[in-house]
Amino acid sequence: MRADGAPDLRVEGLVKRYAPQVTIGPISFEVYPGEYLSLLGPSGCGKTTTLRCIAGFEELTAGTIHLGDVRLDRQPAHKRNVGLVFQNYALFPHLTVYENVAFGLRLARVDRREIDRRVGAMLELVGLGDACRRLPAQLSGGQQQRVAIARAVVMEPRVILFDEPLSNLDLKLRLQMRRELRELQRRLGKTTIYVTHDQAEALALSDRIAVLSHGRIEQIGSPREIYERPASAFVADFIGTANLVRGEVLGAVEGRLTVAVGETLRLIAEWPGPAPRGALTLMLRPERIRIDWPGSEAAENRFTGTLGDIVYLGEDVSLTVQLDGAVELMVTAKSDARSRTLVPGARVALSAEPADLHVLAP
Amino acid sequence: MTAISHTAASLDDAGEPRARIASWGTLLAAPYALYLVLVLLVPLGIVTVYSFFTYSTTGVALPVLTLRNYAQLADPYFLRLIGRTAGIALKTTAICVVLGYPLAYALARAKGALASLGFFLLLTPLMVSPVVRALGWYVLLDRNGLVNTVLVACGAGRQQLLFSEPAVLVGLSHLLLPFMVLPLVASIERIPPSLEEAARNLGASPLGVFRKVILPLSLPGLISGAVLVYVESASAYVLPALLGGRFVRMIGNEVYDALLVSYNVPQAAMLTVALVVVTIGILGASMALARRAIAVGRASR
Numbered sequence: 001m002r003a004d005g006a007p008d009l010r011v012e013g014l015v016k017r018y019a020p021q022v023t024i025g026p027i028s029f030e031v032y033p034g035e036y037l038s039l040l041g042p043s044g045c046g047k048t049t050t051l052r053c054i055a056g057f058e059e060l061t062a063g064t065i066h067l068g069d070v071r072l073d074r075q076p077a078h079k080r081n082v083g084l085v086f087q088n089y090a091l092f093p094h095l096t097v098y099e100n101v102a103f104g105l106r107l108a109r110v111d112r113r114e115i116d117r118r119v120g121a122m123l124e125l126v127g128l129g130d131a132c133r134r135l136p137a138q139l140s141g142g143q144q145q146r147v148a149i150a151r152a153v154v155m156e157p158r159v160i161l162f163d164e165p166l167s168n169l170d171l172k173l174r175l176q177m178r179r180e181l182r183e184l185q186r187r188l189g190k191t192t193i194y195v196t197h198d199q200a201e202a203l204a205l206s207d208r209i210a211v212l213s214h215g216r217i218e219q220i221g222s223p224r225e226i227y228e229r230p231a232s233a234f235v236a237d238f239i240g241t242a243n244l245v246r247g248e249v250l251g252a253v254e255g256r257l258t259v260a261v262g263e264t265l266r267l268i269a270e271w272p273g274p275a276p277r278g279a280l281t282l283m284l285r286p287e288r289i290r291i292d293w294p295g296s297e298a299a300e301n302r303f304t305g306t307l308g309d310i311v312y313l314g315e316d317v318s319l320t321v322q323l324d325g326a327v328e329l330m331v332t333a334k335s336d337a338r339s340r341t342l343v344p345g346a347r348v349a350l351s352a353e354p355a356d357l358h359v360l361a362p
Numbered sequence: 363m364t365a366i367s368h369t370a371a372s373l374d375d376a377g378e379p380r381a382r383i384a385s386w387g388t389l390l391a392a393p394y395a396l397y398l399v400l401v402l403l404v405p406l407g408i409v410t411v412y413s414f415f416t417y418s419t420t421g422v423a424l425p426v427l428t429l430r431n432y433a434q435l436a437d438p439y440f441l442r443l444i445g446r447t448a449g450i451a452l453k454t455t456a457i458c459v460v461l462g463y464p465l466a467y468a469l470a471r472a473k474g475a476l477a478s479l480g481f482f483l484l485l486t487p488l489m490v491s492p493v494v495r496a497l498g499w500y501v502l503l504d505r506n507g508l509v510n511t512v513l514v515a516c517g518a519g520r521q522q523l524l525f526s527e528p529a530v531l532v533g534l535s536h537l538l539l540p541f542m543v544l545p546l547v548a549s550i551e552r553i554p555p556s557l558e559e560a561a562r563n564l565g566a567s568p569l570g571v572f573r574k575v576i577l578p579l580s581l582p583g584l585i586s587g588a589v590l591v592y593v594e595s596a597s598a599y600v601l602p603a604l605l606g607g608r609f610v611r612m613i614g615n616e617v618y619d620a621l622l623v624s625y626n627v628p629q630a631a632m633l634t635v636a637l638v639v640v641t642i643g644i645l646g647a648s649m650a651l652a653r654r655a656i657a658v659g660r661a662s663r
Contacts, residue, residue: 055559055563056562056563057559057562076562076567077559077562077563078562078563078564078565078566078567078570079565080563082563083563084559084560084563086556086559086560088554088556090554090556090557090559090560091560092557092560092561092574092575093579094578094579103561103564103566103574104564104565107564107565107566107570107574108565151560151564152563152564155564155565
């Protein structure tokens with residue numbers, strides 16, 4: 001959890017220029033002791049480059065990185081005290097599991113019995129106590145992953161970095177490893193930077209998420225803030241599914257903003273400040289839109305439309321609804337008994353709470 | 363752990379067709395194996411038989427079995443010859459390892475046009491005929507050659523460079539460097555750069571990365587390269603003949619003389635067998651040493 005006081009790691013104005021056309025940054029953020037920060041974004045957004053700059057595999061074009069009070073970006077990679085778990089695990093194929101985990105301790109000339117004790121405890125912690133003498137090639141993907149984590153954590157680095165560690169695993173194993181990572185994090189309380197393009201992973205694991213796009217941080221905040229109050233259309237669209245609706249501001253009264261969408265549709269959103277002028281974008285999550293079944297209570301914003309595509313997802317059904325104002329909405333509903341009555345082409349009444357209509361910065 | 367059993371199952375599925383391909387592969391090697399038997403094993407057998415025949419002043423050899431040819435090996439002249447040959451081959455191998463490793467690493471990690479240029483330059487010694495290449499070194503190292511001209515200009519004085527062991531070593535390592543570098547490049551290319559980064563991240567200096575990751579993982583390439591260079595230099599003939607002259611004779615030169623100058627076929631055969639035996643012996647010993655070094659390296663910290 002985020003603690004007050006000095007950050008463990010501070011990135012300030014990080015810029016990395018590959019070619020005149022390809023520049024990443026400036027990027028600035030801080031990670032606090034014990035915090036789990038995710039860098040989330042599509043490929044090419046600069047998240048892995050940022051991580052490699054922190055680990056010392058890339059040189060910064062500009063900016064600084066501090067680990068505590070120590071200027072990190074001038075140090076060679078092998079003197080940084082920053083652990084890294086690689087996407088492809090990067091286990092040494094010629095060394096056993098034990099030797100892999102002991103690799104850094106041996107280089108640091110730690111006493112032999114101490115190495116034995118720490119490596120043993122670490123392998124026990126990740127549930128590989130019996131696999132000491134095996135070679136990485138004899139392990140499953142999930143087990144290799146655990147060795148990679150053990151190898152980084154056993155060095156007791158001040159900050160540990162993960163570079164898309166779960167992206168090589170199949171879905172079921174990925175979910176299992178995600179739970180294990182959470183559990184491990186809870187026990188170790190390590191300051192962590194976690195790079196991923198998987199928003200579900202970032203939401204499930206992080207204390208805070210930094211969403212990156214085109215080499216910049218679009219937004220940094222708690223998973224709930226990022227999901228419910230995205231700062232931009234990009235963030236809204238990248239995290240989960242979002243209905244983005246363009247409209248004209250009609251006016252604001254008592255913390256509520258009225259927005260005209262097309263000719264007929266009027267939407268009310270919660271808005272604390274004075275009314276902005278002109279056009280803006282409203283975001284509405286599909287699962288926050290209600291289907292107004294006969295007899296159920298409707299929310300304040302009501303609209304009707306024609307059902308388009310209906311996709312059955314097991315737990316949910318995903319609907320496309322063509323509103324009467326030329327707007328198309330994605331709607332997620334529980335796949336309960338009532339949802340069986342939905343057929344393409346039918347009329348459907350929908351509603352949404354003003355609190356769930358989020359105004360994106362115009 | 364359903365995921366693990368799933369992986370194991372898919373491996374099994376893949377294993378069977380691959381095994382079938384492997385047995386076909388063995389069959390595909392048969393023509394070459396036959397060729398080897400005809401041009402290598404059979405002649406080697408004949409040579410071995412001749413090495414036990416008796417020297418004849420009138421014919422090729424008398425088909426009377428004797429050990430007298432091998433008794434010549436007790437002669438200090440032949441012992442020095444064998445020692446010199448093995449020594450030059452080992453030194454050439456060592457020079458190629460020292461020069462070749464950094465080069466191989468650079469080539470393995472280079473990209474695009476730079477890599478192509480590097481490989482081209484590496485292979486240039488093999489594009490020239492052995493005699494022309496040796497003559498090139500002869501001209502360079504001559505009393506009035508380019509190297510001596512530079513030495514005199516620098517005030518180091520004129521040196522006798524030709525007909526010395528260093529001259530032979532220079533010529534051999536120049537020729538044989540590609541044989542060391544190419545297998546090394548193939549080995550190093552297969553080491554993912556992320557392994558080097560992982561080692562750096564765990565506190566290994568660049569030298570530590572080499573010792574703990576690059577060296578053990580490229581050992582197969584190092585061994586094949588070393589074997590090639592050693593065998594090639596131990597059986598060298600043209601380079602020691604031109605650059606070593608009468609002073610740095612190797613077994614190859616002695617075999618040539620025995621065969622074509624003194625017409626002592628059994629002696630030439632005996633020297634050939636001695637070369638093969640010594641080469642196999644030294645290779646075997648080095649392999650055993652290398653294997654032990656790895657075992658010791660892994661057992662210790």
